[in-house]
Amino acid sequence: MVSLFSIFEPSSGIFNLSLNWLSTFLGLLCVPYMYWVSSSRWLYIWSVVLRSLFNEFKVLLGPHQSKTGVVFVSLFSFIVFNNVLGLFPYIFTSSSHLAMTLSLSLPLWVTLMVYGWLNLSQHMFAHLVPQGTPGLLMPFMVLIETISNVIRPGTLAVRLAANMIAGHLLLTLLGGTGVGLSLVFLYFLLLAQILLLVLESAVAVIQSYVFAVLSTLYVSEIN
Template structure:
């Protein structure tokens, strides 16, 4: 019997007392090498086209000197979207719903950007703290507000991704748990609702991956 609703997100599978749930984080990497040694399939051509489109979009958000960084953000998008989709499969651990994984992506990225910006472009970073046209009396408050908004960026990135993945999985679990006590007609309605929710979760998996990558790109674009 499930004593805690959030226990569905806890690691439980193990081999020789070694947790294997986090292996699913890198399971998406097994799909990538197939593109390079096999004949191009439709899904691989589609994935290549998606990567090229993302590269062009991220390139437009960056300075010409930083366009090589698009490889990093496309890779982050690929990692997150693989994890989100694998988490929709039964008995697969959803690592992207854990702050341990989302913070591990956002915090080092934000910290390196801040370190690079303050070392190489200190004046520009100070200028970002006071928007143009701010009255002199409001400048101290604007510096405080901009500093706080800058510091919480990795947390907002991590919480946004984890919370959206948890919310959908919890809703699917809550609705699925009511099935045994329902009549046949209501079970059919419940099944239809679950299918619609699964489609919605698939869309959320893509959208949240894209939002994470785009916001990371925008934060990088400010360091110039």
């Protein structure tokens, strides 16, 4: 039997070079719309969304790091393009792979840790022990806070990949049962697939937002 996860393997390609990962850069095709003389309605809606996100990130980052909100708006745009494009048929969903999600979360976390421990060591040590912690619990709190800090890039990566791969697996499982169904049940299956596709579209946007907001919160802790 073929594994269900084989549909997520980047196997298609030529000369032993996987071409599925090129779908990661399909979002760049949407960039030229920004240079049109007359803006479309979709471009206006997208600019309103990005402006609202940037204002929200400025509040989270504080006045000293407000300009870095552009980085997280770009991160949100990159992830949401990959998530939404992965819902189309025959387009590889790169955001459902840990190799992709870890390459986004791990460099960000390592950069924050290096910058924080080199420049704000006292501030970083203070974060390991919450205010008001009894003296007997301090060693345990340091251990717990250290573990929670170390697993942050992993939780960011796994959250995004697991949410994207779960919905795609459910759509694949339901789609595979349509061969032996009668016409009446086929209509119900089609309706369920449409509803799941709408749900997956919402999940694609929400998970991009969650990834960007959590990354912003991690940066705000360093301030």
